[in-house]
Amino acid sequence: MRTRYSAWNLLAAAPDHKDWAPAWRDADPKKKYDVVIIGAGGHGLATAYYLAKNHGVRNVAIVEAGWLGGGNTGRNTTIVRSNYLYSESARLYEFSLKLYEGLSSELNFNIMLSQRGIVTVAHSRHDLDSQSRWANAMRCNGIDAELLDAQQLRSLVPRLNFSKDARFPILGGFIQRRAGSARHDAVAWGYARGASALGVDIVQNCPVTGFVMEGGRVAGVKTPRGEIRAEKVAMAVSGHSTVLAEMAGLRLPVTSYALQAMVSEPIKPVLDTVLLSPAVGAYWSQSDKGEVIIGGALDHFPSYAQRGSYALTQQIVAATLEMFPSFSRLRLLRQWAGIVDVVQDSSPIIGATPVPGLYINCGWGTGGFKAIPVGGWTLAHLLATGRNHELAEPFQLERFATGRLIDEAAAAGIAH
Amino acid sequence: MQIPCPLCGPRPENEFHCAGQSHILRPSLACTDEAWGEYMFTRENPKGDHAERWRHTFGCGRWFNVLRSTLTHEIKAVYGMTDPRPEVKR
Numbered sequence: 001m002r003t004r005y006s007a008w009n010l011l012a013a014a015p016d017h018k019d020w021a022p023a024w025r026d027a028d029p030k031k032k033y034d035v036v037i038i039g040a041g042g043h044g045l046a047t048a049y050y051l052a053k054n055h056g057v058r059n060v061a062i063v064e065a066g067w068l069g070g071g072n073t074g075r076n077t078t079i080v081r082s083n084y085l086y087s088e089s090a091r092l093y094e095f096s097l098k099l100y101e102g103l104s105s106e107l108n109f110n111i112m113l114s115q116r117g118i119v120t121v122a123h124s125r126h127d128l129d130s131q132s133r134w135a136n137a138m139r140c141n142g143i144d145a146e147l148l149d150a151q152q153l154r155s156l157v158p159r160l161n162f163s164k165d166a167r168f169p170i171l172g173g174f175i176q177r178r179a180g181s182a183r184h185d186a187v188a189w190g191y192a193r194g195a196s197a198l199g200v201d202i203v204q205n206c207p208v209t210g211f212v213m214e215g216g217r218v219a220g221v222k223t224p225r226g227e228i229r230a231e232k233v234a235m236a237v238s239g240h241s242t243v244l245a246e247m248a249g250l251r252l253p254v255t256s257y258a259l260q261a262m263v264s265e266p267i268k269p270v271l272d273t274v275l276l277s278p279a280v281g282a283y284w285s286q287s288d289k290g291e292v293i294i295g296g297a298l299d300h301f302p303s304y305a306q307r308g309s310y311a312l313t314q315q316i317v318a319a320t321l322e323m324f325p326s327f328s329r330l331r332l333l334r335q336w337a338g339i340v341d342v343v344q345d346s347s348p349i350i351g352a353t354p355v356p357g358l359y360i361n362c363g364w365g366t367g368g369f370k371a372i373p374v375g376g377w378t379l380a381h382l383l384a385t386g387r388n389h390e391l392a393e394p395f396q397l398e399r400f401a402t403g404r405l406i407d408e409a410a411a412a413g414i415a416h
Numbered sequence: 417m418q419i420p421c422p423l424c425g426p427r428p429e430n431e432f433h434c435a436g437q438s439h440i441l442r443p444s445l446a447c448t449d450e451a452w453g454e455y456m457f458t459r460e461n462p463k464g465d466h467a468e469r470w471r472h473t474f475g476c477g478r479w480f481n482v483l484r485s486t487l488t489h490e491i492k493a494v495y496g497m498t499d500p501r502p503e504v505k506r
Contacts, residue, residue: 242461253457255436256486301434304463304486309417311430344457401453 003197005108023193024068027201029228033061035383036221036230038208038244040064042073042184042369043361044236045191045202046376047383049107052198054377055384060200061228063221065207069188072238075306075338076369077261077295079274079285081118081179082143085134088394089347089408090141092374095391099373100182109190111182112288118179118274119148119156121323123168127279130410135174147174159270159324168279168322180274181285187372211248211358218248218357232383234359236375239304239339241362248355252362253400254341258299259366260308260316262335264327266290280319291333294320298342298366308337340365345405350378350392359383360397420494421472422480435469437461438481439501463487467501 001021002009013019035051037044040062051057062068080100082093104111122128135145149172154162162170196202203225212220212227220229235244241254266289276283281297296316299308313335321328343349343363348371350361361379364371378389388396399405418426437459443451460466466486471479483493483504492504 240463242459243463251454251458252461253453253459255459255461256463301468301484302436302461302466302486303489305489309429309489311417311428315430400457401450403449403453 005110023189024196024202027061027196027203029061029063029201029203029206029223029225031227032220032229033201034059034231036060036228036233037062038221038233038235039071039237040068040188040192040202040204041071041236041238042069042188042191042372043238043364043375043379044234045069045188045195046372047234047236047361047379048195048200048202048376049191049198050376050380051384052195052200054380057380057384058199060195061230062195062200062202063206063208063223063228064202064204067204068192068202069185072338072340072368073184073188073372075261075336076184077283077285077293078181078184078287078369079118079179079283079295080113080182080370081176081274082370083118083120083134083138083145083176083179084408085137085410086406086408087141088406090138090143092391092395093370094141094143095377096371096374097178099377100370101178103182103187103190103373107190107194109186109193111186111190113180113182115178115180116273116285117175117177118276119153119173119175121153121160121173121275121277121279122171123277123279124171128171131172131174134410138176143176144178145174145176148172156273157271157275159326160275161323161325163325166322168277175273184369187369191372191376208244208247213248216356218355232357232359234361234379234383236361236379238341238362238364238368241341241360245353245360248353248358250353250355250358252349252360252397253343254363255302256304256339257301257342258303258305258308258337259295259340260299260312260335260337261293261295262313262316263287263291263293263333264330265333267292267330275323277319277323280322282316282319282323284320284324292327292330298340299337304339306337306339308335340368345399346408347406348375348395349397350375351382351388351396353397417489419470419472419482420491421475421478422494422496423476423478424472427472427475431472431474433471433473435471435479438467438469465492465504469497
């Protein structure tokens with residue numbers, strides 16, 4: 001069975017290609033593991049991979065209610081960036097972006113990273129001034145950022161609405177050139193394949209229905225396929241964080257909201273960077289297939305339905321036509337939503353919970369995809385060593401009692 | 417989605433603002449940091465019926481409570497801001 005993806009193997013396997021190994025094992029769960037991870041989204045899969053790769057902890061199972069990568073990991077707009085304001089966040093997301101830069105090679109799986117840049121548009125004097133502050137904060141943290149005037153912006157994104165009569169005049173903006181996009185499914189599949197090859201069992205279509213508790217400590221999970229015991233259990237189930245937490249008697253500062261995305265019919269290249277307008281509350285990029293990928297602000301009422309409300313869809317489409325008037329004839333091909341964990345300070349939670357043996361990675365809001373590598377890396381570190389990784393130290397549950405919030409609402413772009 | 421404002425009747429959703437979970441009582445200011453953090457940030461976030469506050473911001477301005485399913489978005493009850501959460505048949 002061929003496992004390595006390479007030019008040689010492609011040639012040697014031709015013409016039938018019948019001897020490729022499955023990308024991951026469809027494992028039957030054992031009775032006991034060192035670590036059980038709940039959720040086979042990007043963060044759960046990356047955690048398992050780094051547990052095995054960085055720490056040699058291979059007696060690990062990931063238990064997934066649906067199919068791997070079928071939650072928010074398969075529903076996002078594929079943007080990766082590290083243009084955050086505060087040092088704690090900047091370090092976290094920049095570490096993640098650097099991991100993305102080496103990920104195709106690391107996983108022997110093409111995640112199609114395209115560092116096409118992200119441009120944030122300024123529509124007013126206040127936008128220009130606050131972007132100056134934002135860009136300079138990034139540079140103080142060693143992250144690439146460049147201010148752009150209207151002329152430079154026009155040559156980068158010629159389709160934008162530079163009309164004199166524009167409701168939202170374009171005065172300039174700033175760009176993080178190393179930001180861009182990556183193929184979301186490939187990130188999930190790459191980590192799944194890597195983890196499985198290192199011995200991690202991925203068990204799909206197996207929802208967790210409760211926790212096995214022994215002396216007040218989590219000792220495993222209950223599933224329709226029986227009990228699976230573990231020394232440590234970690235949850236990475238954004239969208240359903242409070243549903244799982246409640247099974248352990250734990251309450252969280254998280255509310256689930258729908259975040260919508262949509263794609264147009266495929267067209268010839270019209271946009272070769274990512275563009276965000278905080279003022280109109282939407283952002284755009286173009287996939288390699290030619291579809292314009294459109295994302296926007298959160299829906300405005302709590303929801304677990306993966307569709308969002310049409311009121312927001314209208315708002316996002318209106319924002320799109322304001323910024324790109326020439327898109328008015330495009331057909332919208334598909335619209336959907338994920339369920340995201342919204343936390344008041346738009347910053348994640350990666351750490352131990354008050355329930356012994358139970359760990360959590362949640363609260364990523366609208367920004368979880370870009371953080372898959374660092375979310376996995378830091379949670380794996382905690383599970384293997386019993387100590388928080390220094391990057392995750394500021395992002396503990398305790399901050400909601402101490403008040404040490406890291407309020408990233410503005411630089412998160414689209415409010416988490 | 418149409419929201420049934422108690423004063424104006426059913427109006428389009430974008431005339432309203434959803435202000436999240438209802439029936440949260442502010443503790444005494446002499447409470448612990450943990451209790452204050454709970455009050456400020458911890459939420460039920462049910463996958464199912466949710467008692468939440470809505471305001472007809474771009475209409476009459478009225479605040480009212482709504483019992484709504486977060487799974488289907490179906491509105492099961494509309495009741496006054498100071499009324500207790502009603503029991504509804506599933």
